[in-house]
Amino acid sequence: xxxxxxxxxxxxxxxxxxxxxxxxxxxxxxxxxxxxxxxxxxxxxxxxxxxxxxxxxxxxxxxxxxxxxxxxxxxxxxxxxxxxxxxxxxxxxxxxxxxxxxxxxxxxxxxxxxxxxxxxxxxxxxxxxxxxxxxxxxxxxxxxxxxxxxxxxxxxxxxxxxxxxxxxxxxxxxxxxxxxxx
Numbered sequence: 526x527x528x529x530x531x532x533x534x535x536x537x538x539x540x541x542x543x544x545x546x547x548x549x550x551x552x553x554x555x556x557x558x559x560x561x562x563x564x565x566x567x568x569x570x571x572x573x574x575x576x577x578x579x580x581x582x583x584x585x586x587x588x589x590x591x592x593x594x595x596x597x598x599x600x601x602x603x604x605x606x607x608x609x610x611x612x613x614x615x616x617x618x619x620x621x622x623x624x625x626x627x628x629x630x631x632x633x634x635x636x637x638x639x640x641x642x643x644x645x646x647x648x649x650x651x652x653x654x655x656x657x658x659x660x661x662x663x664x665x666x667x668x669x670x671x672x673x674x675x676x677x678x679x680x681x682x683x684x685x686x687x688x689x690x691x692x693x694x695x696x697x698x699x700x701x702x703x704x705x706x707x
Contacts, residue, residue, distance in 0.1 A: 532598055533625075533632045539595035544707050547640055549656050554637045556653065557594060558630060561587065565623040572619065581610050591629070599629040654679040659706050662699040 543549045571580035588603030602625040609618045693702035
């Protein structure tokens, strides 16, 4: 990865966010790309419709996600855009944001392809569910019984490991739960 790409996407930081689990990082990056591939277009629509509140909320969401995934330049662009959304926005601001957004998507897609590991569809689902649960635990979110039941079914863990995981989550020992998941 070149120096300029590192300013756009800090792969080492992102990998550290997932305790060194490269496979999990790539899965999350792919999910980010699927979910936000057309974010710049959505943002433009919000602004054309003068729905500033929706634009602010969407930019705030991308700011948080990009910051957690090591997308440094996009994170900063979101911060700048949040400030600009409080004032009249210029085409230049939106154009600059769009350019940074597209660069970030390209760099992240390239990184994902270069670091991809072949898995079966079942393993993909399990990895996605595991990644979601780990992310929720890292944010210290409460995991309801019904949500835990959904995770239990999709994780495919042996019952002994699943019981340990449930007990750790019930006791709010998220560090132990994350360790079991990783």
